[in-house]
Amino acid sequence: MHNTLSxxxxxxRRNSIKLLSAGLIAGIAIFASGCxxxxxxxxxxxxxxxxxxxxxSRVPDIATIxxxxxxxxxxxxxxxxxxxxxxxxxxxxxxEAGIDNKDVQTSGISLMPRYDYQPNRERKIVAYQARxxxxxxxxxxxxxxxxxxxxxxxxxxQIHGPSFSIDDPEPLRAEAREKALKMAQTRAEAxxxxxxxxxxxxxxxxxxxxxxxxxxxxxxEAALADSASTPVAPGETSVSMHLELVFELAK
Numbered sequence: 001m002h003n004t005l006s007x008x009x010x011x012x013r014r015n016s017i018k019l020l021s022a023g024l025i026a027g028i029a030i031f032a033s034g035c036x037x038x039x040x041x042x043x044x045x046x047x048x049x050x051x052x053x054x055x056x057s058r059v060p061d062i063a064t065i066x067x068x069x070x071x072x073x074x075x076x077x078x079x080x081x082x083x084x085x086x087x088x089x090x091x092x093x094x095x096e097a098g099i100d101n102k103d104v105q106t107s108g109i110s111l112m113p114r115y116d117y118q119p120n121r122e123r124k125i126v127a128y129q130a131r132x133x134x135x136x137x138x139x140x141x142x143x144x145x146x147x148x149x150x151x152x153x154x155x156x157x158q159i160h161g162p163s164f165s166i167d168d169p170e171p172l173r174a175e176a177r178e179k180a181l182k183m184a185q186t187r188a189e190a191x192x193x194x195x196x197x198x199x200x201x202x203x204x205x206x207x208x209x210x211x212x213x214x215x216x217x218x219x220x221e222a223a224l225a226d227s228a229s230t231p232v233a234p235g236e237t238s239v240s241m242h243l244e245l246v247f248e249l250a251k
Contacts, residue, residue, distance in 0.1 A: 043203055043248045044248075044250065045197065045200055045248045045249050045250030045251075046195065046197065046248070046249040046250070047203065047246055047247070047248055047249075048188060048191050048246070048247050048249060049244065049245070049246050050184045050187050050188055050191075050244075050245050050246075050247065051184075051242070051243070051244055051245075052180045052181070052183040052184035052187065052242075052243050052245070053180055053183075053240055053241065053242045053243070054175075054176040054177060054178065054179030054180030054181070054182075054183060054240070054241050054243075055176055055179065055238055055239070055240045055241075056172045056173075056175035056176040056179065056238065056239055057172075057236045057237065057238040057239075058166065058172060058236060058237065059234060059235075059236055059237070060141070060164035060165055060166050060234050060235075060236070060237040061139070061141065061166060061167050062137055062138065062139050062141070062164070062165055062166070062167045063137070063138045063141055063144050063161070063162035063163065063164050063165075063232075063234070064135060064136065064137050064138070064161060064162060064163045064165070065135075065136050065138065065144075065147075065148065065159060065160065065161035065162045065163075066107060066133055066134070066135050066136070066158075066159065066160040066161055067090060067094075067133065067134055067136060067151045067156045067158070067159050068087075068090075068108075068131060068132055068133025068134065068156065068157075068158040068159075069083055069086045069087045069090060069131070069132050069133075069155055069156060069157060069158070070083075070129065070130070070131050070157055070158055071083040071086060071129070071130050072114070072127050072128065072129045072130075073127065073128055073130075074127055074128070075128060076111055076113075076128040076130075078128075079111065079127075079128040079129060079130040080111060080130045082130070083130035083131070083132055084132075086155040087132045087155075089154040089155045090134075090151055090154050090155050090156045091104075091134075092154065093150045093151055093153070093154035093156075094134070094136060094147075094151070096150070097143065097146070097147045097150050098143070099136060099137075099138065099147070100139075103136060103137035103138075103139065104134055104135070104136055104137075105134060105135045106132070106133075106134050106135075107133050107134060107135040108131065108132070108133045109131065109132050109133075110130070110131045111128060111129070111130050111131075112128070112129050112131075113125045113127075113128055113129075114126055114127045114128065114129050131158075133158065138162070139167070141232075141234055144162060144232050145229045145230045145231065145232050146229070148230045148232075149229055149230055162232065164234050164235070164237055165237060166237055166239075169239055172239045173209060173239055173241060176209070176239050176240055176241040177207070177241040177243070179241075180241045180242065180243045181243060181245075184243055184245045184247075185199070188245075188247040188249075191247075191249065192247075192249045195249060196251075197249040197250055197251055198249065198250060198251070199247055199248075199249060200247075200248045200249060200250040201247070201248050202245055202246070202247055202248075203246040203247065203248050204245070204246045205243060205244070205245050205246075206243070206244040206245075207241065207242070207243055207244075208241075208242040208243075208244075209239065209240065209241045209242065210239075210240055210242075
């Protein structure tokens, strides 16, 4: 009875060891197979790294301006009240100009004391200055001059901008990207020809972009309200795409 039990346990251990060994062998075979498949994709020729930049330009179709009201009074409450009343008129002018609510955003509100500085005397508050400004997106550039004139006519005494841009820059980016890619391919082929090889493939591509330059700037003050319509020149906005490519050259 004891011998039979011992033989059974021994056989079980031998079978377990066999199964474990078979599993390890199968795992090693799969790992080796995987490594073999990766090696087929590894570059075997000469690698050349090339930087290329493409640029595309077009006339911008939107403009952003900042418009605000600055008021001053002897006490802080009066300064804020006067500012609120004047800013209400400006906001009404924005609405009447047909600017959508989503294109108007408050960009800053502030209240600061104004001091009188005299030599050898303690500084003294002589007035309070209140400011309120909004950022406005104008989507019809033909209306931009009229919008600016309307704002100053209704009490806006601080205007900054405009900043011109393109509402949907993706088609322009695609054009710039294509130019950069063609430039990189041309350079890679030039290297290959000089070395007596051919361009086999692109190993990697890294992309970066910047755009919206130049953006003409303009600043208007309330004194311009009585002059002729404010001239605006949108010019062109450019978008650049920078590519870093690695090519494989081979015989």
